Amino acid sequence: MSCDEVKSSLELALSCPVCQCVLSEPVTLLCGHTFCGACLEGAMTSTNRESGWHYCPECNERFQGLGTEPKNLTLCRIVKSYKDTIGSQKGPANSLQRNQKPKGGKEPDIQTGECCTRYPDFASTKTNEDQKNSSTSIFYINLGAELDTQSACLSGDPALKRETDEGRIRLSGLAKDLQVKLATAEALLRRETEKQAEVGAVYTDLREKVTGLLQKMTDMILKYSMTGTELIEARLQARQEAIDRHVKHVSDLFSQLKQAQLQGDALLEEQDEAMFSQGLLTIEPLIIRLMGVPLEGTANSAEDTHPNMAGSCGKLERQNAQLRVELNSVQRALRNLLNPSEVTFDPDTAHPSFVLSEDLKTVTFSTTTKRAYPSHAKRFSSFLQILSSQSFGESFGMAGGEHCWELEMENCQWVVGVCYEGLPRSGLASALESSPSCWCLMYCDNLLRVYEQTRATQLKRTPSLRRVQIRVSFKNQSVSFYTVSNIDATKTHLHTSEVAFTEPVHLAIRMMSGQPKARITVCC
Numbered sequence: 279m280s281c282d283e284v285k286s287s288l289e290l291a292l293s294c295p296v297c298q299c300v301l302s303e304p305v306t307l308l309c310g311h312t313f314c315g316a317c318l319e320g321a322m323t324s325t326n327r328e329s330g331w332h333y334c335p336e337c338n339e340r341f342q343g344l345g346t347e348p349k350n351l352t353l354c355r356i357v358k359s360y361k362d363t364i365g366s367q368k369g370p371a372n373s374l375q376r377n378q379k380p381k382g383g384k385e386p387d388i389q390t391g392e393c394c395t396r397y398p399d400f401a402s403t404k405t406n407e408d409q410k411n412s413s414t415s416i417f418y419i420n421l422g423a424e425l426d427t428q429s430a431c432l433s434g435d436p437a438l439k440r441e442t443d444e445g446r447i448r449l450s451g452l453a454k455d456l457q458v459k460l461a462t463a464e465a466l467l468r469r470e471t472e473k474q475a476e477v478g479a480v481y482t483d484l485r486e487k488v489t490g491l492l493q494k495m496t497d498m499i500l501k502y503s504m505t506g507t508e509l510i511e512a513r514l515q516a517r518q519e520a521i522d523r524h525v526k527h528v529s530d531l532f533s534q535l536k537q538a539q540l541q542g543d544a545l546l547e548e549q550d551e552a553m554f555s556q557g558l559l560t561i562e563p564l565i566i567r568l569m570g571v572p573l574e575g576t577a578n579s580a581e582d583t584h585p586n587m588a589g590s591c592g593k594l595e596r597q598n599a600q601l602r603v604e605l606n607s608v609q610r611a612l613r614n615l616l617n618p619s620e621v622t623f624d625p626d627t628a629h630p631s632f633v634l635s636e637d638l639k640t641v642t643f644s645t646t647t648k649r650a651y652p653s654h655a656k657r658f659s660s661f662l663q664i665l666s667s668q669s670f671g672e673s674f675g676m677a678g679g680e681h682c683w684e685l686e687m688e689n690c691q692w693v694v695g696v697c698y699e700g701l702p703r704s705g706l707a708s709a710l711e712s713s714p715s716c717w718c719l720m721y722c723d724n725l726l727r728v729y730e731q732t733r734a735t736q737l738k739r740t741p742s743l744r745r746v747q748i749r750v751s752f753k754n755q756s757v758s759f760y761t762v763s764n765i766d767a768t769k770t771h772l773h774t775s776e777v778a779f780t781e782p783v784h785l786a787i788r789m790m791s792g793q794p795k796a797r798i799t800v801c802c
Contacts, residue, residue: 292357295336296321300361304353308443309339312350348446484615491612495605502601506594513590531571538565606636614668619681621785621800624667626654627703631792632664643690643789643796659704662789669699670750671782680751683785684762684801687744691722691790692798695729696750696757696783710788717775719746719759722790728759728773737772745801752779 294301296317303315311334313321321335331340541561548554613620622638630648632641641664651657658664670681685694693710695718702708710718711729720727726737745762747769758774787798 288360292353292360301353301357304350304357305348306350306353307334307339307341309334309337309341311336312353315349487615488612491608491615495608498601498604498608502597505597509590509593509597528573531568531573535568538568602636610638610667618679619670619683621666621668621683623664623800624656624784625651626656627658627663627665629658629662629664631662638667640797640799641787643792643794645792645794655703657703658708660706661709662792663708663710664787665697665699665701666785669782669784671752671779680749680753682747682749684745684747685787686799686801687721687746688795688797688799689793690796690798693718693720693729693788693790694746694748694798695719695759695786696748697786698781698783700781701786710786715781716786717757717777718786719748719772720790726772728775730775735773748785750783755779 289300292300294304294314294317295311296313299314301312301314304312305315305318306312307318313335318335322332333340538561541557542565545554545557545561548557610620610622623634623641625634625638628634628641628649628651630651631644633644633649634641643662656665687694695710695716697710697713697716697718701710701713701715706712710716711720711727711734712732714731716729716731718729720729721740721743724741725739726743728735728737740761743761744764747760747762749758749760750756751758755777756774757777759772760769761772762769785800789796789798
């Protein structure tokens, strides 16, 4: 076989069936056909990628897992060796040609490396083309050895080859599943990291607000303490100064009496009658004046020992009342901060016949006179109604999510529910059940009804009902009502209204009629 024929056969054996060029990054399928990696992937573009099955471009045998087939490392080495050999033929002469002739004038034989003594003329006339043919022949021999080795490996134990192929398929599937799991874990890690940062910011803000409110309470108590101390100190200081003045008066009197005694004793010893008469004119009036000064103690000596501070009690009680109001305000703000569902009644919306508890969680009907609440545009005047101070709305920058409240009613018929801030404050339209911006539950004449934007739905009759639960879900866009058992606190669902919230809502209540001891309390 000539050199050109050998070269042509090698190129044909090492050519890709798709591009007809020498293999590049060769990949061998289970069917035994080998292609360039890029050519195989390009040839599969028309097959069903979604199902994961593909077909050999040469024999059309089905296989799965495009992109995960291992490279044929043996063919990679053969192709590299072939390309290196072809490339060296186009470069400078090989090392045997560059070496000088050995002594004796004999050329080294290219194939055996020995001196050609039998054919000196042939050795001296060997051309570059002969050397190329010889190098190609050597490469062909090496190629045969490589192919024989590969064939021996492939023609080994069929069970081992089948087990290896099946293992590769399983490993390819696992690798794909692992890749999907890794991508999912990466996305989850990214979301959790973002959530961690968001939660950290929220917690930092919460800590700052709680610390601020607690510090405010500390400042109030410190101020009260300082004011009370100043009040008591002023009262005691006045008494102390009075005692000090009396002691100084007695001390001065004692000194004067002592001095008068000394002068009198000295005058009595005077033997000169003229001098005695002159001294008597001075000392006698002094002694008479001093004798007229009373020596009694202070009139309130018992009070000085055990002071009566009753006069300060009134001022301290007024300060106590002011401190309670201020502390309650801060405590409500703290509860609102720590409990997103915290709710209290708003005094500015209370009907004048309502009396609020100190914690603003119980509203009681006044059976005597109306309360002298300050005039306010938010106050209800036509119906016995009141709203919560807090508003709730997830998409409005306020407390969102889900909220749940339980209310306990005593000695009254009632309406409870939620409504928008814009509910009228007077006239027929201000009644909860008559407002298009209200969702409420009514208990009247032993009958339960639900009102959804003025639409009434009759539920059931019940002889008594004291406790109900209201759940507002901004996530599910709903308002739900439940009855709560007075015995075991069992909850029974009554009705759920679907609501497309457009504004923040307030908890709202109404007493249907004024009865003695009628009250409504927010329990939680």
